[in-house]
Structure formats: C-alpha cells, structure tokens
Amino acid sequence: MEEQTGLESRKAGPIGIFDSGYGGLTVLSEIRALMPEYDYIYLGDNARAPYGSRSYERVYQFTLEAVKWFFRQGCHLVILACNTASAKALRTIQQINLPELDPSKRVLGVIRPTAESIATLSENGHIGILGTEGTIRSGSYELEISKLYPDITVTGEACPMWVPLVENREYHKPGADYFVQQHLEKLFEKDPLIDTIILGCTHYPLLMNKITQYLPKNVKVISQGKYVAESLRSYLQRHPEMDKNCTKKGSIQYFTTDSPEKFGQQASIFLNEQVDALQTNLE
C-alpha cells in the first residue's frame, strides 16, 4: 500500500469504521441506515481479535496501526466502533498522535456518544454497563457519565467470554446461556436496583435474545449503534468542513486482517446481505 501524498490526503474520502472483529458491524449498519449517502470503509482486525483482555499498550498499538491504515485509504474521519479501543486508545490518539499525523483529521469513539444519549433513559438513575475486561477496567463509562450526570450510579460487569461466543458464532446456541446468565447475576448482585443496561461492547447486540431472556421485564437493554449513528450525523452537521471531506456515493468496502472468505461469510450473517471482503495488513 502506497503512502498518501499531501495532495491525495486533501481529497475527500470515505468514513472509516473500525473494530477488532465483527462487532463494529452492528454500529456500521445503524450508521448506514441513518446516512446511506456516505461512502464507508469497514476494517475488522480479525487476525488479532479479541482485544478485550489485551493490555493497554497492545490495544493502543493495534488501534493506532488501524487509524494510520484508514488515513492511507484517504479517510479523514475514523470511528472506533469498538468500546475497548475507544476506552484504551482514543484519548492518546486524539491528543498525541493526531496533531503529528494530520491535525485536520478526526478519530471519534463510541463511549462518549453512548454516555451522552442514554444516561437519561434510566428512571431511577441506576445503570449497568456490560463490556469487555478492558472497557470495564478502564472506568470510561463511569467517567463519561459522571461528567454529564453526577447523580447516576453506574455499575460495570466484564463479560470476557461473550466476544468469543459471538466471534465463533456460538451466540445463539445453548452454551451461551451459561455465560450470559452468570454475568447478569453478578451485575445485579452488585446493584439490584439497575433498571437500564448499556451493552458497552459492539459485539453484544448479537446476544440480545439471550440477555433479555434472563432479565426482569422492567429492565431496559440498550444497544449503542443507533445512538452512535445519531451522534455522528449531528457531528457532521455541526462540522461542515469535515462533511465536505466525506465522499457521498453510498458505497461500502470491507477489509479484514484475516481470511476474507471467512469474514464475508460471517459478516453476511450479521448484516443480512452479501459481503465481499478484501484482506489487508496493518503494519
């Protein structure tokens, strides 16, 4: 892959959507439903997924490699459709790397828009967050929500087995019930008053049927895709200088760092449409 010259990098390009694997597809489909006119490139780092239990250094290194890869594809705006990458790498990339790489480009995450949009959905102010070990340990949701709504009680539970269940297409099978039930019980042991649960991992909407099966009817479960999509649309409306850097022919391209055949098969199931992917390397 050739490096972009300064001139090419000023041309408008697609919006980049990144995840460690397939989970970001749940965000991509909401974004495309709301803004079908834009061009998108989706990248899944399937060869190195899952990210959830990896160290800060690894998640940061992999995410930075992905961001640079998107910039080489001509993207001006990249969405980290991955809570783990948003929790562990986004701030450093925004504050340290972007000013050096290209201060006119933007990398946005999924935690802030989710926290902004959904904290008010709870009636009693008790919110549960389900996420990867990395996301929960980072305390990012607690931090973002407390900045906006200091009275809300946020309780996290890490579910390290859930991403492998989704990545290995076991999410609708009986084996998944054990792990789903186990973590929901632990969450409610920590705070029995929770009335709203945020799925703080882009893979988890695939487990929605199992999750709702083990919850009291009064507990709301929220997938973040719709809220991230609305926040992106509002961002582009508020930033016409970025909007004009995003091409609008309604196209989508898929890339994976692992087998394109496998990615195509899996992604087609997630998205209910034919997906043809290309293989790429990030280093």
Ligand code: DGL
């Ligand atoms: N889907 C991602 C997230 O939202 C990452 C899952 C993983 O790779 O562990 O956190």
